[in-house]
Amino acid sequence: MSGAEIALIAIGVLAMVGVVLVNFAQRVDRLHRRVISSRATLEAQLVKRAEAAGNLARANHLDPASTLIVADAAWNAAVHARRLVGGDSDLADSGADRGLVESELTMDLRAALGGPEDIAALRAQSETANLLDDLEQACYRAQLARRFHNDAVVATRRLRQNPLVRWFHLAGRAAMPVTFEMDDEVFRGTPTAT
Template sequence: MLSVGWLVFAVLVAVLLTTWVTFTATRLDRLHARVDAAQAALEAQLVRRAAALLHVAESPDSGASADSRGRLDAVARAALTPDRDEPTRQANENAVGREIRGLAAVTPPLRADASGELHEAAARVLIARRFYNDAVRDTRALRARRMPRMLRMAGRRAMPDFFDIDDTITADREDRP
């Protein structure tokens, strides 16, 4: 009777351990899918923001001065150029953010539709970056645990990295006191 009890206990432990490993592997897979989806959404919003800046630069009636339109065009085109070098990419995106913040403070102000498009695109980048960094944080936290590391549950997938840019948004002129 004692050996049957140990056998039942061993089977129960094996079932519980298998269930836990399966649950953790499934969760890790879902987190990686969430990172991929959030990265795609972030890429789309970054392109949208750079395209909005390019639209302001190319439009003579946007309200941007003629001498600043050349600089805006260069910055937007640099951000739209596919570059896999992360420091260069982040520097380009930071330059786009600085130009958008700079345009919010120009006198005379940009046309309302151009200003609104830039502000909305910048807000969407801010939200998309937060979603992406949250997904990366959750994935890294699960992958840092002992059992997923020992069992190599992530396989050959690279550890996702945070995307840090300065994406602060300035208030529109109408919102300022």
């Protein structure tokens, strides 16, 4: 083999390695954008859930103590909780404090709404039925948004564990994303409305 043939083979191998590395870098970037997008969607759905809970509390169809507790938890979730996107939040922020606030709202809603019989009694009132339907839809959408976000995070973390991605720093300086954990089962054990 001549020197030119060896050089040509080396250039071909380097080109293939370059193509593979570029492909990995593009996949990492795409997954990071997916995580950012799903995090923004999750934030929007959590705010809608808090608004639906606040609307239910303002309707005064719950007992007075439950009304105050749900209204306070909804206010904390909608206004005082740290945002998942924007400001100083980043992908490495687990949103643990936000998860606790959202879990508190979930527990307060479960306590205020009671069991399936209590929810059925609330649904018997037409105004409350609409508010409960809105709340149930908002809770379901928040659950889905959290699952999609966590799936995107898991896929990103899995790809970033690839040795080529780590050795060649294909993720750049992007923070390692983390999942968002919270209790989101408000209507546990109750039949869903259609």
